[in-house]
Amino acid sequence: MARARNSRMESLLRELGWSQEQLAARFRRVAAENGADELRTVTRSHVNQWLRGSRPSGRAPRILCETFSRGLGRLVTAPEIGLDADGEDLPQHTDPVMALAELGSMELDRQRRQMLTGTAYSLAGLALATGDRPAAQARQPRRPASGGHTTAADVAGAREMMAFFSRRDQRRGGGDGRAALVAYLRTDIVAHLGRRFPGEQVRREMFSTASELVYLCGWMSFDAGEHGLAQRYFTLGLHLAAEADDAPLAGHILRAMAHQAVDLGHPRHALALATASLEQRRYTRATPRERALLGVVHARSLAAAGRKPEALAALLRAENDLADATTTGEDPGRVWFFGEASLAHETACTLRDLGDLQAAEREFRRSVRTRRTQEFTRTHAVTLGYLGALQARQGALEAACTTWTRALETMDGVQSGRARDTVIQMRRMLTPFRGRGISAVMDLDARAREVLARVG
Numbered sequence: 088m089a090r091a092r093n094s095r096m097e098s099l100l101r102e103l104g105w106s107q108e109q110l111a112a113r114f115r116r117v118a119a120e121n122g123a124d125e126l127r128t129v130t131r132s133h134v135n136q137w138l139r140g141s142r143p144s145g146r147a148p149r150i151l152c153e154t155f156s157r158g159l160g161r162l163v164t165a166p167e168i169g170l171d172a173d174g175e176d177l178p179q180h181t182d183p184v185m186a187l188a189e190l191g192s193m194e195l196d197r198q199r200r201q202m203l204t205g206t207a208y209s210l211a212g213l214a215l216a217t218g219d220r221p222a223a224q225a226r227q228p229r230r231p232a233s234g235g236h237t238t239a240a241d242v243a244g245a246r247e248m249m250a251f252f253s254r255r256d257q258r259r260g261g262g263d264g265r266a267a268l269v270a271y272l273r274t275d276i277v278a279h280l281g282r283r284f285p286g287e288q289v290r291r292e293m294f295s296t297a298s299e300l301v302y303l304c305g306w307m308s309f310d311a312g313e314h315g316l317a318q319r320y321f322t323l324g325l326h327l328a329a330e331a332d333d334a335p336l337a338g339h340i341l342r343a344m345a346h347q348a349v350d351l352g353h354p355r356h357a358l359a360l361a362t363a364s365l366e367q368r369r370y371t372r373a374t375p376r377e378r379a380l381l382g383v384v385h386a387r388s389l390a391a392a393g394r395k396p397e398a399l400a401a402l403l404r405a406e407n408d409l410a411d412a413t414t415t416g417e418d419p420g421r422v423w424f425f426g427e428a429s430l431a432h433e434t435a436c437t438l439r440d441l442g443d444l445q446a447a448e449r450e451f452r453r454s455v456r457t458r459r460t461q462e463f464t465r466t467h468a469v470t471l472g473y474l475g476a477l478q479a480r481q482g483a484l485e486a487a488c489t490t491w492t493r494a495l496e497t498m499d500g501v502q503s504g505r506a507r508d509t510v511i512q513m514r515r516m517l518t519p520f521r522g523r524g525i526s527a528v529m530d531l532d533a534r535a536r537e538v539l540a541r542v543g
Contacts, residue, residue, distance in 0.1 A: 090140025095169035096151075097138050103158045107134040114154045120351055121207050122312050122504075123150060142170060146207075153207035162211040183326040184280045187301065190319065191273025194266075206315035212322060213348065213356045237282045239289055245276065245296045250420055252303055257424055260465040260503030261310030268304050276300060291331045298327035299421050302340050309347050310465070312504030317347060335377060338369030339421060342384045349384075350505075354391035361388035374418045379409035380425045383433040390440040398441060402434055424466075428458035432470050439477060448477050460497070465506060468497040472509025479516045487516075488527045495531075495538050510535050 100110060108131045118126035123146045137143055143151060148170050155163040165171065248271060255264050276297050284290040305320030321344050328336040341364035348357035364370075364381050373381065382405035389398035409430055412418070435450035451474040460467050471494035479487035491513050498506055514535050520528045 092140055093138050093169040095167060099155055099159070099163070099168060100138075103155075105158065107131045107138070110134050110154070113158065114150060117154045117157070117207060118146075118150050121146075121150065121153075121314055126150060149207045153209060156209065156211050162209075183323055183330060184277060186323055186326070187272060187280075187297070188277045190323065191269055191277065194269045195273060206319065208314040208318055208351065210353065210356055212318055213344065213353075213360060235282050237279045237284055237289065237293055239285075239292070241279050242289060242292045242296055245279065245293070245300065246420060248275075249296060249300050249303065250423075252300070252307075253421070253423070254462070256303065256307055256310070257462060257466065258464045258501075260501045260506060261307030262502030262504065265304065265307045265311065268300070268307065272297075272300055272304060291333070294327050294331035295333045295336055298324045298331060298333065298336055298340070299419075301327060302336075302343065302421070305340075306343055309343070310503050310505050312507075314347065314351065318344070321347075334368035335370075335373040335419070336421070338364040338366075338373060338381055339377060341369070342381050345384050345388050349387050349391050354388065354393075358388040358392045361385040374412065374422070375408045376412035376418045376425055377422045379405045379412065379430060380422055382408055383430055383437070386437045387433060387440070390437045395441050398437055402437060405430060405434075424463065426457075428454045428463070429466070431457065432466065432473075435470075436473070439473075444477055444481055448474065448481070451477060464497060465501050465503050468494050468501055468506045469503070469509055471497060472506065472513065476509070476512055476516060484520065485527065488531050491531055492534070495534050498538055507539065510538050514539075 100107075105113070111129055111131050111134050114129050114134075115127055118124075118129065125145065126147055129147075133143075137151075142148075148165050148168075151168060151170075152163050152165055155168055252264060252268050252271075279293055280297055284293065301320050302324035305317045305324060308314075308317035308320060321340055324340045325337055328334075328340060341360050345357045345360035345364060348354075348360055361381075361384055365385060370378060370381060382401055386398045386401035386405060389395075389401055409425075409427070431450045431454035435447045435454060438444075438450060439447035451470060454470050455467070455474065458467050458470070471490055475487045475490035475494060478484075478490060494509065494513075498510075514532060517528055517532055517535075521532060
């Protein structure tokens with residue numbers, strides 16, 4: 088029996104004014120952004136088959152929904168493009184505790200996790216994050232899900248776990264240990280949030296700590312290259328921070344979302360997120376160290392949007408904020424990692440994106456020089472990768488090969504999608520030199536292939 092033509096998809100394609108080839112090209116970009124390598128070869132002929140009634144399989148329906156959503160500027164669901172949902176709509180809960188329990192359950196179930204990892208990074212979801220709803224959300228009235236009380240000692244224990252997982256992430260990357268963090272969130276943290284509290288202060292502290300742990304899970308997912316999943320954790324972290332009435336923490340999470348948007352090539356959305364991270368209490372109640380972190384990501388977002396004077400002014404403010412930071416223990420644990428080396432790294436990225444390559448190289452070198460390598464192995468490897476790419480862009484191939492060799496050596500034991508991306512970029516930049524018999528290039532390329540085989 089002949090298949091019925093997909094008139095809904097055809098109608099949306101006409102509304103956008105796209106050709107089949109244009110839809111295929113935009114689809115491939117979204118697929119690449121979300122790590123859907125199996126879909127990078129989609130062509131006009133695939134689109135033509137879908138319009139004639141053939142149903143796309145695997146992650147393709149989700150990627151199609153996001154592609155149409157970006158084109159139309161609104162959320163587009165599978166039925167709207169003539170496809171059955173087939174699990175496309177993941178469970179949504181207004182109660183963040185229930186949402187955390189469900190998300191953790193799905194992650195721990197191997198088959199259900201495939202639905203999560205297939206979720207596309209959503210630009211429409213970013214618009215919701217920058218709105219007023221998460222920040223203004225009132226405390227959710229709920230009955231205790233179990234007996235007993237969550238105490239200040241439970242909060243302290245959760246903070247210890249946060250410190251442990253955060254330090255592990257900095258050393259080994261987001262691909263290592265994240266499953267253990269998910270299990271801890273699904274069991275211990277959900278249980279703590281579902282019990283009675285001896286007072287409002289303990290309740291807020293527990294929700295803040297839960298929000299930080301959920302944020303960290305999102306950051307580890309981002310570092311591992313699972314961008315749609317990272318976005319879900321970041322958004323959930325915002326809602327938990329709102330329940331705790333923790334404005335600086337909400338700003339911290341919005342800053343992470345802006346960082347992700349910059350890396351994925353969405354400057355307008357990144358700037359909206361970074362601007363939101365600085366609004367009102369999110370900035371004014373933050374410590375100077377956290378203000379510096381918010382500010383330097385704002386600078387990166389301004390640079391990505393082509394707003395050079397504002398980006399340079401934001402860099403200066405971030406430098407001044409960090410200069411005002413103290414070591415007296417006033418900072419929240421989530422910013423323990425941010426110091427001179429981190430500021431120099433982000434400043435270098437900003438200057439690079441503004442086209443000032445020499446200044447960017449100086450800042451990358453400052454970051455490498457001042458970073459405690461054993462504690463921050465993953466970021467050190469990424470910084471070296473960026474520095475090598477910058478040297479290669481300026482024609483200093485020998486220096487680039489030396490820097491890249493250091494980067495590859497640093498990656499031993501690191502499981503990070505961002506580190507892996509620097510190796511892929513390295514090999515791409517070496518392509519014009521492979522056939523010239525340059526021993527340094529051939530040795531580096533061989534080592535890069537070995538690293539790609541083991542870096543997550």
